Amino acid sequence: MKTWRKLLATGAAAAMLLTGCSSGTDSGSSSGGDSGSADGSKGSVYYLNFKPEQDEAWQNLAKKYTEETGVDVKVVTAASGNYETTLMSEMGKSGAPTLFQVNGPVGLKNWEEYAYNLYDTPVFKQLTSDDYALYIGPKEDHDVAAIAYCIESYGLIVNKKLLEKAGYTVDDIKSFDDLKKVADDIAKREKELGFTAFTSAGMDSSSDWRYKTHLVNMPIYFEYQNDGITDTDAIKGTYLPEYRKIYDLYITDSTVPGKDLAAKTGDDSRNEFESEKAVFYQNGSWEYTNLTNDGMKAEDLTMIPIYIGVGDEAKQGLTTGTENYWVVNKEASEEDIQATLDFMDWCVTSEEGTTAMADDMGFVIPFKDAKPSENVFVVEDQKLTEEGYKPVSWNFTTMPSEEWKNALGSALTQYAADPTDANWKAVEEAFVDNWKTEYDLANS
Template identity: 60%
Template sequence: MKKVIALALSLSLCAGLLAGCGGTTSQPSSAPGESSAPAASAPAKPAASGSVYYLNFKPEQDEAWQNLAKAYTEETGVPVTVVTAASNTYEQTLMSEIAKSNPPTLFQVNGPVGLANWKDYCYDLTGSDVLGQLTSDAFALKDGDATLGIAYVIESYGIIANKTLLDKAGYKVEDIDSFADLKACAEDITARKDELGFAAFSSAGMDGSSNWRFQTHLANMPIYFEYQDKGIGVTDAIEGTYLDNYKAIFDLYINNSTCEPAVLASKTGDDSRNEFLAGEAAFFQNGSWEYGNLVGEGKFTDDDLAMIPIYVGVGDEANQGLCTGTENYWCVNGTAKEEDIQATLDFMNWCVTSEQGTKAMAEDMGFVIPFKAAQESPNLFVKQDAAYTAAGKTPVGWAFLTIPSQTWKDELASALTAYTAGGSWDDVVSQFVDGWASEYAALNG
């Protein structure tokens, strides 16, 4: 196989380390072309001037990054601009911005597939201060001997539950530790929906602000379990062994929801969140990054919420943990001016070593960061992930990092959306299996 497969396999070997420490989704679909400036070693001394332009991947953390950038500029005098791509548009935004006269100096890739497309723009971080702050080499994204990316957050996702509503329906989260349990609970809530005044699941919105939850995060489940069976970390020919299980959990979501399946094409991520916030649904598939949107004045308290694993009826479900890993790797633009590269390296290092930076990442962003000076996050879902792991439950690794392209995801989302409107599941299977093979053939060709 070609180098992208080797990169993906290398990262998958680190997945156990990533999970043992316990995030929206975008992957490149085409290479941007060759860089005129090759990757270089980190400068030995900080530059006296320069500026930073960070193209942020995570819309839910935009305000926190804007505040942190402002604080850094006030402290150092170095200008820091943060631009946040809209949900599901990161790749297009990066391709547009990187070609401008003042391109991003700091951007991100999702892992080995993204790195394969963008590595000609990536500065070699070997020898940099920020690289030295990592708690493990497992969080460094390499191409040969060069370190071209650094993981900056470890996250978890699963099914967020409103414990108050579950109690009203006669259930506790401790009652649910298998797909059969989840199905029985959801279908019972649906049967008593009018009496209870709420649905089982918030809407599985299939517009671009929400479909990543299903064409990437939910799709992780059949990929992960197929890999587990085969003892592999990547394949260019997925067989779809567990696509019946994928169908079963997706059917559970869309048939026990706040709305009819046929209207899901127009439902957004905000719709799904707002339904959950309003107490219209007991369950909401999302991740630890969503914590800040759910807790606070006029919202939930920690006592109201829990995150449970996404059960699909495979494996040792009683000992399954949350889906934990990272798809967030910082990369420095090696084509930027030398002084801007150094300014960017200094900013990154400040974020992960200073009290203000680490506090903002832990408290305002809810991050678990893989750096030596990390502060403990108050994020409930982060704590629950740690508790699952401490109890001996096995985290589900992020196998979706080996998805071949954004095109594959988009086509899968289209097939899923058509299915919610009465289309054939066979089209979903075809895209999953045949689309996977054709996209990998294009990557490796």
């Protein structure tokens, strides 16, 4: 077995930091106190949560479970963008997490030797498809290291009321050319309308994941589709010209000039949208609860695909997938492992658990007893899929390292401040050349 010291020495875990779907900060919060229950025979649960925006909901759910069962559940939430370093630190302590997360096959490589085999457990049997499981080796070996606990979508969140004030509806936007036409017109009439097209594409660390991870998924996805692959050790950058066009749109038809984006945060962007300073806000289904809790009306909101001018845009759906996989720590005690499995099963089968995950957290959970979500972004994704629109898959989980993302983010920030061909060349180099460099480092 790979020892903890060996993991630290290789630096493998540091090579693939998870990037959260949130602009949240480290809550450092927990429910239930120190690991270990009043009745030691029951075991206890320590869940290291990846998603800051769902911290309060997890704390409440853990409290309910403890009240109902007497089993202690501790939830600690890592700061946005710092999950992997927090996990490394916590796994090196006594009383390590019994339940933690990986973002997909690349992230699992760092932790697979700590993964309890979930095959044949109640929570695995609840999955609607074993496509939502990560296996070690071929499926017939029945070694399930991780299971997805939520499916999410992202795209352009739209304030339909503002769009209609500008003289348009979402039916007018079915391609990149349509989006550019509408956005340019709205931005041109900003003083007349009192709002512009896009919220700030902030490149502060609380916001830049939307562009160096989620937006850049688009050219990666289309390159993979074109080449018939699902990952690569050397990206070509086939669709970087289209990536430049959509990023240009974000930084020109925006609430702030490109030179100011370096300091703009995720909260800035959300606040601009909630205060009706912009029509479009690139983000995901996880933002629904925040927006509606802050006073926005569900009937004024929808989500459309991120168009970049590639593929069959007339049938393009939202970008849908997951980077949220549960892993049970097999180094935990037998009692704590059982307590953790019981908690997971309760979360995805009980009325309290499925209601919290569907309504409070805004998840689509891929389990048989899941409660349907009332999240309008989730409903839109389901409607588009049922109508034959093809969802764009999440391919950013194949990015070679967090350092690759950081280099790309730095180049994008420089380009936003001074959008020259020379500065875009630096973006291309960060995307293409650094992919190969970081892939080789991560796999050496």
